[in-house]
Amino acid sequence: MTNMRTKLSQYANWAILILITLFFIFPFYFIIVTAFKSGPDLTLNPIGLPTQYQFGNFVEVFAGTKIFQSIVNSILVSTGTIVIGLIIYVASSYGLYRLKGTILGTVLFSIIVFGMMIPAVGYWQMILTYRKYHLYNNLTGVILGLVASSLPFSTLLIVGHLKTIPNDLIDSAGMDGASDMQLLRHVIVPLAQPIMLTITIFLLVESWNNLILPLLLLRDESLYTLPIQLKSTFFRQYAPRYELFFAGALITSMPFIITYIFFQKHFVYGLGGALKE
Amino acid sequence: MSTRAVHKYSLLKYLLYILPAFALWFVLAIYPHIAIYPISFYKWNGLPWGKMTWVGLNNFRNFFFNPSYSRLVWKSILYVVSLVVIQTPLALLVTTLIHSMRKGGGLFSGIFFFPVILSTVVVSLTWKYMYDPNLGSINAVLSIVGLNALKTNWLELDMAPVFAVVIHVWHKIGYPMTIIFAGLTTIPDSLYDAANVDGANGIQKYFRITLPLLMPTILRILLLTIITGGLAFDYSYLLGPVSTNMFVSKVDTLAVWVYKSGNEGNMGWPAAVGVVLSIVFVLVYIIYHFVSKRTEGKIS
Numbered sequence: 298m299t300n301m302r303t304k305l306s307q308y309a310n311w312a313i314l315i316l317i318t319l320f321f322i323f324p325f326y327f328i329i330v331t332a333f334k335s336g337p338d339l340t341l342n343p344i345g346l347p348t349q350y351q352f353g354n355f356v357e358v359f360a361g362t363k364i365f366q367s368i369v370n371s372i373l374v375s376t377g378t379i380v381i382g383l384i385i386y387v388a389s390s391y392g393l394y395r396l397k398g399t400i401l402g403t404v405l406f407s408i409i410v411f412g413m414m415i416p417a418v419g420y421w422q423m424i425l426t427y428r429k430y431h432l433y434n435n436l437t438g439v440i441l442g443l444v445a446s447s448l449p450f451s452t453l454l455i456v457g458h459l460k461t462i463p464n465d466l467i468d469s470a471g472m473d474g475a476s477d478m479q480l481l482r483h484v485i486v487p488l489a490q491p492i493m494l495t496i497t498i499f500l501l502v503e504s505w506n507n508l509i510l511p512l513l514l515l516r517d518e519s520l521y522t523l524p525i526q527l528k529s530t531f532f533r534q535y536a537p538r539y540e541l542f543f544a545g546a547l548i549t550s551m552p553f554i555i556t557y558i559f560f561q562k563h564f565v566y567g568l569g570g571a572l573k574e
Numbered sequence: 575m576s577t578r579a580v581h582k583y584s585l586l587k588y589l590l591y592i593l594p595a596f597a598l599w600f601v602l603a604i605y606p607h608i609a610i611y612p613i614s615f616y617k618w619n620g621l622p623w624g625k626m627t628w629v630g631l632n633n634f635r636n637f638f639f640n641p642s643y644s645r646l647v648w649k650s651i652l653y654v655v656s657l658v659v660i661q662t663p664l665a666l667l668v669t670t671l672i673h674s675m676r677k678g679g680g681l682f683s684g685i686f687f688f689p690v691i692l693s694t695v696v697v698s699l700t701w702k703y704m705y706d707p708n709l710g711s712i713n714a715v716l717s718i719v720g721l722n723a724l725k726t727n728w729l730e731l732d733m734a735p736v737f738a739v740v741i742h743v744w745h746k747i748g749y750p751m752t753i754i755f756a757g758l759t760t761i762p763d764s765l766y767d768a769a770n771v772d773g774a775n776g777i778q779k780y781f782r783i784t785l786p787l788l789m790p791t792i793l794r795i796l797l798l799t800i801i802t803g804g805l806a807f808d809y810s811y812l813l814g815p816v817s818t819n820m821f822v823s824k825v826d827t828l829a830v831w832v833y834k835s836g837n838e839g840n841m842g843w844p845a846a847v848g849v850v851l852s853i854v855f856v857l858v859y860i861i862y863h864f865v866s867k868r869t870e871g872k873i874s
Contacts, residue, residue, distance in 0.1 A: 392591030422606035506693035
């Protein structure tokens with residue numbers, strides 16, 4: 298009897314979940330289907346399958362637009378953010394970790410936590426500040442801005458991880474006369490590898506998809522990163538080219554989609570799990 | 575004496591590890607958002623050489639009592655409230671359903687988490703296409719099922735921010751879900767076993783055990799949701815006319831207006847928005863702090 302009931306409720310769970318899942322999958326259908334439609338087909342036949350598959354859309358995305366340049370820009374921004382970010386975050390986390398328990402450590406920690414609560418809406422001041430340091434209208438500015446804005450989250454995450462390393466390990470290394478650099482290279486970094494992978498994934502997604510920083514900081518179209526380029530190339534006033542936009546969106550999201558399918562666990566932990574801290 | 579000196583020296587040394595990162599963070603990510611606080615009391619055209627005139631609290635007054643601006647405050651409140659009301663129960667429902675499944679849970683959480691890896695541009699413009707009054711699939715579906723009366727120009731309605739929230743939830747529901755998953759694993763199985771012995775049914779168990787014990791998690795999600803909702807920019811901005819900054823759309827929230835406010839000729843107004851948001855966030859955080867202390871006291 299109870300067995301029956303649990304079985305029934307299992308089926309009910311499946312039914313409700315599948316219904317919600319269908320609602321979730323529905324937009325993906327349009328991304329894929331519309332990418333293969335022609336302009337007129339899109340107007341006359343908004344929900345059906347394409348009457349004729351237009352593979353030409355994918356060619357047109359690249360022809361006569363700066364999408365390719367933007368892919369290069371986005372790769373540069375992501376690589377720069379990940380490399381600079383990891384170096385800076387590991388160094389500052391190590392420093393914070395060694396200062397734990399001191400007044401200075403506590404003060405620095407509270408500054409980070411307070412900083413996270415400041416609403417980031419000083420857009421105009423951002424432009425003025427970046428301009429002052431010659432970081433306006435170049436990719437370096439976007440990279441450093443991304444590194445800076447992800448700092449509190451990443452640092453707290455790494456410090457949290459370092460705290461799980463047994464103190465003895467570090468003390469004995471210190472006793473053996475290891476310098477800080479040796480300690481970092483041979484003890485801390487190897488032990489922090491899982492959390493560094495998490496942060497790499499977080500930074501990759503964040504830098505590849507960020508909208509506001511490139512929107513504020515980049516003026517020249519040749520510098521645009523992918524999100525800005527996709528939005529401005531296919532959405533000129535009065536004539537949005539949805540079919541080309543979807544083709545472009547599909548191509549530029551593909552590497553991410555494939556990586557996600559294979560490394561789903563890392564993504565879920567990297568993007569969501571980190572929030573639990 | 576000498577050990578103390580060594581200690582001081584090492585303090586300084588570790589500070590050097592932190593300093594580059596902190597300097598970068600402060601200058602690029604914190605300073606610009608603090609620097610607007612004093613500006614909120616001035617009228618200023620935004621140019622570094624422009625004259626700043628002291629206007630006291632006028633920027634704030636204008637903001638709340640001039641209908642064309644106070645409208646934006648309501649839009650932002652609508653955004654935050656609907657984000658809380660739609661996202662939290664949905665995330666709770668989906669997560670508990672997945673959690674109670676014997677197998678297949680990984681597949682479902684994989685699907686719900688998936689949109690997180692897409693950019694806000696791809697996600698928002700996909701939905702913009704679906705909301706489109708002529709090309710859009712939502713209206714097309716409505717006319718197929720015979721609900722022609724419901725067909726409308728979605729983004730021109732007064733409640734348009736709610737449709738931006740739908741996108742927000744669709745895109746980011748993976749985040750609250752992972753937090754809830756973590757909360758669910760902390761609930762000991764023994765509580766459910768005891769309830770089973772007493773003959774409690776699934777719904778009773780959910781409302782008597784699961785929900786009360788998830789309360790700290792839910793409060794945490796509420797805090798995060800209110801803050802992200804209050805700063806929401808991407809979805810509302812992208813649903814509006816993206817080819818130009820000149821037009822205000824029905825979807826615009828405070829953050830979007832701050833971005834477009836360059837046209838207004840007074841940088842004191844967007845600065846006032848920053849100040850008000852800061853005050854609201856601090857209040858929300860204080861409330862969160864006290865409420866979560868009280869619920870924790872109740873549980874233990």
